[in-house]
Amino acid sequence: MNGRYSRQELFPPIGKAGQEKIQNSKVAIIGAGALGSASAEMLARAGVGHITIVDRDYVEWSNLQRQQLYTERDAEEQIPKAEAAKNRLKQINSGITIASKVMDIHGMNIEAVIKGHTVIVDASDNFETRLIVNDAAVKQGIPYIYGACVGSYGLTYPVIPGQTPCLQCLIDHLPAQGMTCDTAGVISPAVQTTAAYQVTSTLKVITGNSLEAVIQSFDMWNGQHTSIHARRLLNKNCPACGKDPSFPYLNYENLTKTAVLCGRDTVQIRPASHRDLSLEEVSLHLKEAAEKIKVTPYLVSFIYENHRIVLFKDGRALIHGTNDVSTAKGIYNRIVG
Amino acid sequence: MTVMLNGKEVQIPDHIGSVQDLLTYYELHNRIVVVEVNAEIVLKEHYTSLGLSQGDRIEMIHFVGGG
Numbered sequence: 466m467n468g469r470y471s472r473q474e475l476f477p478p479i480g481k482a483g484q485e486k487i488q489n490s491k492v493a494i495i496g497a498g499a500l501g502s503a504s505a506e507m508l509a510r511a512g513v514g515h516i517t518i519v520d521r522d523y524v525e526w527s528n529l530q531r532q533q534l535y536t537e538r539d540a541e542e543q544i545p546k547a548e549a550a551k552n553r554l555k556q557i558n559s560g561i562t563i564a565s566k567v568m569d570i571h572g573m574n575i576e577a578v579i580k581g582h583t584v585i586v587d588a589s590d591n592f593e594t595r596l597i598v599n600d601a602a603v604k605q606g607i608p609y610i611y612g613a614c615v616g617s618y619g620l621t622y623p624v625i626p627g628q629t630p631c632l633q634c635l636i637d638h639l640p641a642q643g644m645t646c647d648t649a650g651v652i653s654p655a656v657q658t659t660a661a662y663q664v665t666s667t668l669k670v671i672t673g674n675s676l677e678a679v680i681q682s683f684d685m686w687n688g689q690h691t692s693i694h695a696r697r698l699l700n701k702n703c704p705a706c707g708k709d710p711s712f713p714y715l716n717y718e719n720l721t722k723t724a725v726l727c728g729r730d731t732v733q734i735r736p737a738s739h740r741d742l743s744l745e746e747v748s749l750h751l752k753e754a755a756e757k758i759k760v761t762p763y764l765v766s767f768i769y770e771n772h773r774i775v776l777f778k779d780g781r782a783l784i785h786g787t788n789d790v791s792t793a794k795g796i797y798n799r800i801v802g
Numbered sequence: 803m804t805v806m807l808n809g810k811e812v813q814i815p816d817h818i819g820s821v822q823d824l825l826t827y828y829e830l831h832n833r834i835v836v837v838e839v840n841a842e843i844v845l846k847e848h849y850t851s852l853g854l855s856q857g858d859r860i861e862m863i864h865f866v867g868g869g
């Protein structure tokens with residue numbers, strides 16, 4: 466051995482035995498934005514044997530301020546985040562397996578994605594995805610480490626099925642439309658701190674150290690730190706972790722066919738059934754009606770009716786320049802039919 | 803009155819009598835929040851009935867969606 470993990474092995478709560486567990490573990494990271502980048506890099510360096518990273522988006526210039534895995538070149542080439550992340554993580558640690566999934570998580574596909582993983586790290590950017598992952602995690606008994614941040618504020622909480630109240634117990638309803646969107650900006654210290662808490666929890670779970678049901682929050686700018694023990698929020702009738710669970714978010718496919726992306730002036734449209742588009746064909750078909758058509762191995766981007774549009778191989782589209790679902794649907798139908 | 807909010811001593815206006823008033827004051831009433839008063843989580847149904855007193859130790863964590 467080259468001593469690659471020696472500093473971690475010297476840390477008593479992990480040790481050589483813990484390091485072996487880390488190398489044999491499989492971690493799924495849901496989202497490859499700011500939190501996902503930060504967690505993925507730490508976990509890859511720590512030697513987690515298998516990392517699955519899932520994301521629906523591609524790299525843009527506004528990501529580079531805080532999404533540490535990505536370069537200017539990734540933004541220029543509009544590389545899907547999951548792919549760009551995989552490329553970078555392989556450079557960081559060639560001794561581990563990285564699986565990238567360019568896809569939109571929903572209630573019908575999440576269970577297959579997380580199956581067989583040791584821990585799930587939350588790096589999503591919306592409540593709905595989190596509740597979908599929470600249902601699947603509880604159902605399969607996989608620890609799920611919630612984390613979120615905005616501005617200089619962040620918070621984390623470990624969902625340990627059978628031990629701690631689940632996320633649904635804490636968040637018993639989706640916030641009203643408009644309240645889910647964090648348009649206040651974010652600074653990278655808030656990202657890094659949130660991810661640091663999540664990775665600490667992840668390493669604890671993997672190495673068999675116990676975790677308490679504590680919600681931790683902090684505000685980096687104001688130097689505040691708060692923690693609350695969540696035991697009392699355990700809901701015996703919780704639809705996810707209660708005694709007769711219905712896992713409502715695993716049936717919600719229809720609810721999320723269209724999604725207004727937070728603070729992005731963008732609508733995502735996902736086709737009812739999975740498609741496998743030929744991007745070359747689509748671009749030929751668009752030649753007359755669209756401008757600035759660019760085809761990459763993963764997506765085709767173009768300007769159509771003054772909207773910037775990105776269409777992925779699986780038929781998913783991001784319609785930029787609108788928050789109006791019906792406008793976006795109309796455009797989508799004209800493009801893909 | 804003066805309370806300890808998230809570890810800091812703060813002065814809040816006298817019209818704030820309940821947890822609900824406090825959430826409204828900090829514009830967190832439409833958010834998903836967990837509130838603890840004197841080391842005990844306050845359940846939602848008690849937000850309006852639970853009165854606050856001088857010197858209370860209050861912890862307030864709101865959930866956000868960003869990532």
Ligand SMILES: [Zn+2]
Nearest residue numbers: 631634703706
């Ligand atoms: Zn629950």
